Structure formats: C-alpha cells, structure tokens
Amino acid sequence: MQEERVIRAGVKRPGIDRYNAIIRAAEAIITEERSIAELSIQSVARRARIPRVSVYYFFPSVNSLVETLYKRGVERMATEFLGEPQSETTQLWPSFVESLMDQTRSHYEKNPVTMILAFSPASLTLLNQAHQHYGKELAHTLAHFTGDQVSGRLIRSCEIASEIADCVWRKSFMEHQIILPSFHQQAKSAVLAYLKSVIG
C-alpha cells in the first residue's frame, strides 16, 4: 500500500524493477549492519547500482524509505497471522495470543529487517501507527474468540498489548541481539496478564 509521503511507486516495468532493486538494496544493508545507522540514499544507490536521482525519485528522504520498508514488514505480518480464525477452532483466546506471539517471534527471526526496523525506531510516530494498525487487526480477531463486540476500548487495549510485546522483545534485542526464550516468556506473561485484566 502506498502512503502519501512515499511520493511514487513504480508503475511501469522499468520503474517497478528499479523500485524493487532499491528495496532489496536497503534490506541488504540493514541485514548486514543489523542496524539502520548506515542506511542513506547514497548507500542504497551505490548498493543498487542506480543513480542517486532515481532513488530520490521514489523516496524523497531516507525516512520515507524506512517508512516504506517498515510498513511492508508490518503489513506482511498482520496479513500472515491475523484474520478470521478457522471455523473448527476450539482454541481459547489466551492460547491464540500465545501462538500468535510465538509466530511473531519466529517471523522476526526469519525477517531480521522487520525486527531491526521495529526495534530501532527511526520515527516514534511510525512505530505508534504500526501498533495502531496491528492492534486493530488483533482486536477484530480476538472478538471472534470472545464473541464480544469490537469496542474502542478493546482496540486500544490490543494496541497497548502489541506495544508491550515489542518493548519486552526490544529489551532482549538491545541486550542480547536476539529474542531470548526467557524474554519471550516474560513478553507472553506480560501481554496475557494485561489482556486478562481487560477481557476478563
């Protein structure tokens, strides 16, 4: 999905190829450095072997590039894990949330770019919006389990739950460069304890 701040997306074949080359180059840089510190329009252009001006054509700033990468990651995750549960499910919501968190953790492990972007925020506003998006999806999925209406309160609580998980995972990432099982366990405890206090 394109947002207004990303001025353009490639629409014709050569444009699409270049756009994808830029994204791939940026992801390669982040993966190698395990941080976004080295990401610049220049380093991306060099890596993708395309003129800087073409990078600027799609991304007016490095922030808009980070934003695009991050949104791609979050949206991929939200569509991969959330949505209506299979009708035959007899799962209760807490075990659903647990397995969701397990999946998210392994998704982060398999997609270091998403993890690094989520844990080294270039823009707090961006992170805040990502959790709003994710929280809303989660609220709708949880409502299927509990049979409750999707209320504003539930949505906000799910946004908060999503922030809680990330802040515990981030702590592990900052201190150990990966999400350790012990931190993952604490993240699950924290999210479940909080959601139980909300959903009951």
Next chain:
Amino acid sequence: MASKKGSARAPTRRPGIDRYDKVLGAAEEIILENESLDGLTLQAIAAKAKVPRVSLYYFFPSIDAVIEALYQRILTRLISELSQSFTEPDKDWKKVMTRLMAEVRSHYRRNTVTTVLALTPPSPKMINEAHIVYGEAVASMLVAISGVPESKNLKMGCEIAAEIGTTIFRKSYLEKGTITDSYLAEALNAVIAYLDTVISPKKVAKVK
C-alpha cells in the same frame, strides 16, 4: 559516569563543574523552549550558555554525549525524588506501585525536559540503559517498603515493568500530548498484572 570514548568527560574542579552545569542547564532550556530535541545542537548550547565552543567540546565530544549526560541527570533526579517520598513501609506492593506510577506521571508533568527525553528518546540504547537503572531502583524500593523477597527475577521483572510503563505513557504522550488519566490506568493495569506474575507466580495459570 562511564568514561568510554564518546561520552561526556565529567569535571573534577570547581570552575569545570560550574561550566559543565551551565552547559547542561542551557541544553535543558533549549529543550524546554522547543518542547522537543529539535534544535538542540552544540552551537545552540554554546550560544545559550555563553561558553566558548572549545570548552564545550572539552566536556562533550558530540551532541549525543550531551543528551546522554542529560539523561543521567534526569534519571538521578527522578529516582531521588521517588526514594524521598517512598519511605513509609507498606505491605501492599500493589498500592505502592500505584502511588509510584502516579508520582512518576506527576514528575513528568512538572518536568518537560524529562518528558521529552524519556518519551521521545533519541536512541533505544539510552532507553534500555535508563530502564535498567530505574528498574533496579524500583526493585529495591519494593523490597525495602513492601518486604517483597529480593531476587534476580524481581530485578529483571522491575526492569521490564518499567519499560512497559514508559511504553504506555509514551503512547499517550504521542497521541494526546500528555499522559491522560485513562492511559495512566492502563499502564497501572499492565504493570501490576505483569509484576503479579513475577512476585506471586502461583496465582497465575502456568504459561505453556
């Protein structure tokens, strides 16, 4: 303070201490005026503090070193204020946490610089380090005031609880411009529910 490369060099003699404080004071003024870290540069600080830029560089090799030193300062201020107002023993740790978090919110409200630095931090590394220090302080308060048994789990639990509290405060600040009552209530909920799993693990259904 850590004397690793790139960090601030702490002064040891009187004129140095005065200059150092003047520099940090000027930095705080700039943050206060802008209500953000935008516009905080070594040049702006030198001008505001009326200190030659050379002596600014002597203490602070970069703007990050200034921010790091400010971070230490606000954290020390917050912790000392909290430990002064929490001295009476109270067996009910949940009540203590509730008061503590209300106190932290009121501290934020009275100290714009703290709010800006803590809730719109420039680096995740600083948040992480600050919460380790703060978590440790909270853990020893719970031990001293409520008689919660001291343990490694408690210390780690308090570090995590501190991160959770700040995360929810930050969400409120970003969306509402202040820490609202309802977000304070959510933060309390989240922190107490989580700490309960750390302090009284038996009460909670075992997580698979």
